[in-house]
Amino acid sequence: MHHLLPIVYAAIAAIGNAMFALGQKKSADCENGLLFVGLSALIAALLAFLFAPLVGAVDLGQAVKGHGQSIVLSGCGLFLTYLGFNILYARYGASQYVLYAVLSIITTTIVVGVLFLKEPVNIYHKLAIVVSLAAVILFSIGQAKI
Template sequence: MHIVYALIAAFGNALFTFGQKKSETSNNPFLFLLSYTVLCAVLLLFSALFFEKEGAREYIQRNLFQIFLSGVGLYITFLGFYFLFTRFGASYYILYAVFSILTTSIFVGIYLFGEKFNLYHLFSVVSAVLAILLFHLGQTTGK
C-alpha cells in the first residue's frame, strides 16, 4: 500500500506544481497561496466528515505543538514552492525532491526518529547528491 499512497501524493503534487507554474506572477504571492490553501482546507473539512469525530477536541489539544510546527512547515514549503516554480520552473522540482530526501528522510527520519539506515540507504543519499550535481550541470551546460 505504501506505493499506492506515494503515487497518490505524487499525483497531487503534480497537480499542485502544474497550478503553481501556470499561475501568473504577482506582486503579492500570498493571494495565490491563500486561495489554494482555502480550497484545500474546504476539501479537508469535507473529507473529515467521513471519519470518526469523537475525541477530536482532545486530540487537537494533545497535539497543539505538532500542529503548530506542521503548519509553519507547510507555510514555508508553500512559499518555497511558489517562488521556485513561478521564477524557475517545474523542472527545478528535482532540487526540492533531493533536498527533501536529505532533510526529511535523513535528518528527521534517521537522526531525529532513529529509523533504520543501511548501506542501500547510504547509496540512495549518494545518488541524491549526484542528482543535484547532474541537474546543475544540465542547467548550466548545453543550452
C-alpha cells in the same frame, strides 16, 4: 494487496503534487504569490475538513489538545513548502522539481528520519543519499549548460 497500498497512497500524493506544480507555475503572473499560496492553502484546508470524517473520528478539541505543537510545526512546514514551491515554480518552472525532490529526500531522511526519529538506516539508504547528492550536482551542471 497490503503491499500495494503504499504505492496507491504515493500515487495519490504524486498526482496531487503534479496538480500543485501546475497550479503554482500558472500563478507566475499573479501579483502576490503569498496571496495565491494562502488561497490555495485555504482550498486544501477546506477539502481536508470535508473529508476528515471519512478517515476517522472528528474531535477538534482533542486533536488540538493532544497534538497542538505538532499541528503548529506541520502548519509552519506546510507554509514554507507552499512558499518555496510558489517561488521555485513561478520563477523557474516545474522542471526544477528535481531539486526539491532530492533535497527533500535528503532532509527528510537524514534530519527527520535519522536525527529526530532515530529510524534505522541501512547501506541502501546511505547509497540513495549519495546518489541524491550526485543528482543535485548533475542537475546544477546541466542547468549551467542551458
